[in-house]
Amino acid sequence: MTATTARVDCDVKDLGLAVLGRQRIEWASREMPVLAQIRQRFAAEKPLQGIRLVACCHVTTETANLALALQAGGADALLIASNPLSTQDDVAACLVAEHGIPVFAIKGEDTATYLRHVHRALDHRPQVIIDDGSDVVATLIQERQEQVAELIGTTEETTTGVVRLRAMLAAGVLAFPAVNVNDADTKHFFDNRYGTGQSTLDGIIRATNTLIAGKTLVVAGYGWCGKGTALRARGLGARVIVTEIDPVRALEAAMDGFQVAPMHEAAQVGDLFITVTGNKHIIRREHFELMKSGAMVANSGHFDIEIDLKVLEEMSHEVAHLRPFVQEYRLKSGKNVIVLGEGRLVNLAAAEGHPASVMDMSFANQALACEYLVKNKGQLAPGIYPVPAKLDGEIARLKLVAMGIEIDTLTATQVEYMNSWTAGT
Known part of the structure; x- marks a missing residue:
């Protein structure tokens, strides 16, 4: 059904599924401690305050926790599905009914509906796009050139999307920075x-x-x-x-x-x-x-x-x-x-996608990549950028802490040796 409440426009299957969606989102959050810490900081610092953000992702319990972290950071976020069969309808309903996030996603939606949702997302006039396959970015470039100048940048979650971004760059049409979240170590080594x-x-x-x-x-x-x-x-x-x-x-x-x-x-x-x-x-x-x-x-x-x-x-x-x-x-x-x-x-x-504990790292990368783009607005030339190694390492550190795992640190002697070229056998 297409619904419009007093708070939010949406296109979801049934808003009555919201309670079940809430239970499932909360269950997933138990396995997403890194994103929870980022959400807590975002709530205090508001690094995305007022930023119009579109996320084209699989609308699942894990994505819901990302959306809530972005909202906590102050983003004016809108969510659409990146795949017709991946939407969890109860999750979509909960994000709309209980959190006021516009969602346009229905499990089993046809191609025409999907394309309509892509254009609805672009009607939001995004400054940041989180893409999963680069459909939104490609549509922006091909059909909404007048909006390109409004874009601070995009982040991409998939190998497929990164391939498309590289083709855009080679063709000279990528006029904004794109963060390659897919190739972050804490993403592809674990999520993929x-x-x-x-x-x-x-x-x-x-x-x-x-x-x-x-x-x-x-x-x-x-x-x-x-x-x-x-x-x-x-x-x-x-x-x-x-x-x-x-x-x-x-x-x-x-x-x-x-x-x-x-x-x-x-x-x-x-x-x-x-x-x-x-x-x-x-x-x-x-x-x-x-x-x-x-x-x-x-x-x-x-x-x-x-x-x-x-x-x-x-x-x-x-x-x-x-x-x-x-x-x-x-x-x-x-x-x-x-x-x-x-x-x-x-x-x-046919199932629920990746376990939440894995998506915890992937979506931590997405949240921090969005913050990175906003903090560096106007300073990054058009191109494809890796997730900064410092952010990648911090996500791994937070995950280890959450898992109760400790690791060694270099001694002063080891640091000195690693920075010297004269020491030898």
Whole structure:
């Protein structure tokens, strides 16, 4: 339903779900101590006071805690979904009804609704954009050039979005600073590897109730997301095959003990396929033709283009819905291919996404990156910037404190040695 209250405009499924959403947001907050500390400081210092901020993210319990931290910092924030199937409708309702944050997100929204929400976000005339895939930024550049000058900067959460930002920079259209949150150590080492690894398998198991042990599982891509997925799949007893285009990553996968093969070979033996590359048509016609009947395919990359569903539909005479988030494409050849989560992020379409304790670090990076952009307004040239190492290290320190873990510090002698070039053997 589209609703307008006395306080806030929104487009959510049902504001009556707010109470359930509150309970789930509070549950997630227990596992997000770093973001809680940032929220407390933001509430006292108001570093984002009056800043119009748009966040295009997966509308989940973890994102809700980020939104509340930004609001505590004084931001005039608006939230839209970055994926049609990732929204948790009760969370969206709670943010609107109990916190007055405009949210435009409905689980299962169609493409037209999603694009309408993107434009509604840009109507907010953002000064800072938190993007997840760079759709909002790309739309701003292509269709709202008159607003570009108002933008202080953007932050990007995903590998896919960073690739798009680099393409914008190369094309000479990136006219503002962008912070690459995705490549912060406290993001990709943990969120991409442990978060994606666990939540992807979680989504597949929830959707299918299949046993992973004993299956041949093909992981397309051995970046941090692929590493985590392969590692968790092996831990569940799968025989894992990795496909890659990068020789260094392929070598790393082989050294990690995984079989490495091109997709046309893996397609013939795989029982379950997971794409995590950030690229297009990783699994396509020639691979579907080689697959065993009953093979399952899932995607954990940001966009739903990694699996060529259009050609799969052309190859089929019927598509059957077997259970939630499980579609069986019945091919004209007589074989069947099962697609999970409509080819969208299976960990969010069929499950709840990353555990809150992992997103604690990722969203701490987002909050501090927004503060960094505002503090450095007008001082950063157009381009792509890393999260400052000092902020990255502080997030790791806070996380260790929250986990009750202590580490060593350098002695004075060690500091002197590390800063000297004359000391030797």
